Amino acid sequence: MANVVHFNKIVEINQALKQAGLSCSIHAVGGCTCCGLELRSPKAINQEEAILIINQCLKEQWLYVYPDGQLLRIESKFKKLVRE
Numbered sequence: 001m002a003n004v005v006h007f008n009k010i011v012e013i014n015q016a017l018k019q020a021g022l023s024c025s026i027h028a029v030g031g032c033t034c035c036g037l038e039l040r041s042p043k044a045i046n047q048e049e050a051i052l053i054i055n056q057c058l059k060e061q062w063l064y065v066y067p068d069g070q071l072l073r074i075e076s077k078f079k080k081l082v083r084e
Contacts, residue, residue: 003063003074004034013057020053022046029071036071 005013005028014025024041039050047067054072055064065072 003076005037005058005061005063005074009057009061010037013054016053016057017050020049022050022053024050026054026072034074036068036073037065038070039072 007028010026010028017024017026022041022045023043024039024045026037026039029035029038037054039047051065051067051072058064058074059077062077063074064077065074067073
């Protein structure tokens with residue numbers, strides 16, 4: 001359960017996306033973010049820019065997201081460091 005983004009952080013990330021002028025929001029998949037996050041947008045956006053903003057918000061929790069099909073998977077930075 002270490003790779004979970006809590007509700008308040010989702011709200012914070014959505015505010016950061018809005019402040020950056022991106023017309024999108026993130027949502028928990030299946031009621032729990034351990035399954036991933038979904039990036040929703042009514043129109044085409046720069047997904048890479050959105051992911052940069054999301055990862056900036058998650059860095060204090062030592063988490064990051066990466067695209068996996070239609071979802072954004074949540075991963076621990078510690079796990080990434082072990083792989084390198």
